[in-house]
Amino acid sequence: MFDLAGRTALVTGAGQNTGAGIARALAGRGALVLVNDLAAERAAAVADEITADGGRATPLPFDVTDLDAVTRAITISGPVDIVVNNAGNGGAEQMRPTPFRDMDPADWESPIEVNLRGVMNCCHAAINPMVERGWGRIITISSGAGASGVGIGVAPYSAGKGGGLGFMRSFALENAAFGVTANSIALGLMDNVGSSDVTAHLATSVPCKRLGSPDDVGALCVYLASDDAGWITAQTINLNGGSVTS
Numbered sequence: 001m002f003d004l005a006g007r008t009a010l011v012t013g014a015g016q017n018t019g020a021g022i023a024r025a026l027a028g029r030g031a032l033v034l035v036n037d038l039a040a041e042r043a044a045a046v047a048d049e050i051t052a053d054g055g056r057a058t059p060l061p062f063d064v065t066d067l068d069a070v071t072r073a074i075t076i077s078g079p080v081d082i083v084v085n086n087a088g089n090g091g092a093e094q095m096r097p098t099p100f101r102d103m104d105p106a107d108w109e110s111p112i113e114v115n116l117r118g119v120m121n122c123c124h125a126a127i128n129p130m131v132e133r134g135w136g137r138i139i140t141i142s143s144g145a146g147a148s149g150v151g152i153g154v155a156p157y158s159a160g161k162g163g164g165l166g167f168m169r170s171f172a173l174e175n176a177a178f179g180v181t182a183n184s185i186a187l188g189l190m191d192n193v194g195s196s197d198v199t200a201h202l203a204t205s206v207p208c209k210r211l212g213s214p215d216d217v218g219a220l221c222v223y224l225a226s227d228d229a230g231w232i233t234a235q236t237i238n239l240n241g242g243s244v245t246s
């Protein structure tokens with residue numbers, strides 16, 4: 001089960017944290033992984049690490065917000081069977097304690113560009129060859145913030161992630177009859193720093209009493225990317241340790 005041998009998978013924003021975990025998990029099941037990131041050196045380091053572990057990986061740096069760059073990269077690398085839209089910018093830098101009413105409009109651009117346009121760009125560049133071959137898997141890493149309110153300063157991020165969820169549902173229905181599935185994973189709080197007082201405090205609010213790990217996300221991506229998941233599409237799956245979602 002969940003064998004990905006012979007598949008080529010593009011993982012965006014895979015130079016660190018969640019994306020690197022997804023790349024490792026897909027490579028662990030036999031996929032050739034194209035490790036994308038804006039930061040070329042991080043993409044190369046993750047690809048090297050996978051290769052050193054006996055997997056197959058190639059760094060493929062580009063900016064997901066640049067449609068020409070995305071199309072060029074996907075065309076050059078040959079048919080991509082699996083796309084994981086993980087690149088995002090929902091870190092602390094986006095979570096400013098500034099209410100929307102006081103925000104500089106320039107601060108809205110990046111969360112929309114990366115979390116919505118970046119997803120649309122990668123789907124646009126990858127979909128036609130998938131339809132022609134009658135097989136494809138597209139997974140978008142979203143956030144609980146895309147479906148429910150989170151707090152002060154998060155509105156533009158919520159807009160980008162929520163837009164991505166809506167896009168994925170309609171995009172999935174357009175392509176369901178062609179053997180291509182498209183699903184989103186709405187993540188809860190992830191542990192990007194290892195254990196600390198802050199993560200321990202945040203974990204108390206999660207029913208499972210821990211934050212999410214890259215391996216948690218990688219395992220679900222392996223399933224969604226596999227042949228075995230051919231009848232699941234147009235879904236948003238909450239992966240959040242049991243946190244309540246609306």
Ligand SMILES: NC(=O)c1ccc[n+]([C@@H]2O[C@H](COP(=O)([O-])OP(=O)(O)OC[C@H]3O[C@@H](n4cnc5c(N)ncnc54)[C@H](O)[C@@H]3O)[C@@H](O)[C@H]2O)c1
Nearest residue numbers: 013015017018037038063064086087088090143187189190
């Ligand atoms: N960290 C969390 O608690 C959390 C919670 C919910 C959802 N998410 C989502 O999960 C995904 C991964 O989160 P993370 O915490 O690992 O993020 P991260 O910031 O640690 O890593 C994101 C990676 O994406 C890359 N990236 C950013 N913009 C890019 C672009 N335009 N083109 C290509 N690469 C780009 C960055 O260089 C970085 O390496 C994101 O989509 C994020 O929004 C994270």
